[in-house]
Amino acid sequence: MGDANNSVATAAENKTPLHPVYTISNIQNKIQTLDGVKTTYSSWVKLFKLHAKGYDVLNHIDGTEAPAKFSPTYESWVKIDAIVLQWIYGTLSHDLMRRVLDCHSTTYQAWTNIESIFLDNKKARAVALETQFTNLTLTACSSLDDYCQQLRDLAEQLKDADQPMDESRLII
Structure with a gap:
């Protein structure tokens, strides 16, 4: 909660608008848990992409390159990527989450790992x-x-x- 308040304070000080991703407090209220049975992969993807587009983070799951490390937007991109990655992990069944959970993963890497689980074979x-x-x-x-x-x-x-x-x- 402190990080969100710091982000709000920093945005207010810099007169930059708060990124929409910071307004989500519980993604499970918006996207059903992907288990492959009750919630199918295709319906989860459609719903997740809808939210990603609405909250201006589609570029984190579509393969768009991250900004260069020396770019002024890099730190913000990394933080937002971590939040979207939390969205992904938070909307997976425990079995699926264990298969894709990696502390060094980007959102896009997790996204493609899930895709391969459902679309390979x-x-x-x-x-x-x-x-x-x-x-x-x-x-x-x-x-x-x-x-x-x-x-x-x-x-x-x-x-x-x-x-x-x-x-x-x-x-x-």
């Missing part, structure tokens, strides 16, 4: 999801709504693996 992932989809039965679910939701979730995960399911298959 697409074929094997698609086969496993297709098997789950085919073998899901109504008796294995608590209700018809639960059954339909699980089918939709599996279809969304298949779409993430570049194996979209057509609407007619979902209806059948």
Whole structure:
């Protein structure tokens, strides 16, 4: 909390506007936890990018180069990058966070690590999801709504693996 107050005081002294990233106090209230099941990778990415764009930090996840170390904006960029990295870690399931957590990582490195977890081995992932989809039965679910939701979730995960399911298959 002290760092945020110092940033506010410094911004006021320098007459520079406070970067929007400093206005987020709890990212979990805005972005659901990525677990790959209830929240799919593609929906998490869409929501995360929406917030990154809205809070003017998209350049931290899109591969844009950091300013040079001697640049006057470098220190600010490093601080903002650390906050966005905290957003990423704060919106991952514990299992995923353990896989990507690295104290020397930049936001972009963590972003691409998560991407590779979900998008590498697409074929094997698609086969496993297709098997789950085919073998899901109504008796294995608590209700018809639960059954339909699980089918939709599996279809969304298949779409993430570049194996979209057509609407007619979902209806059948």
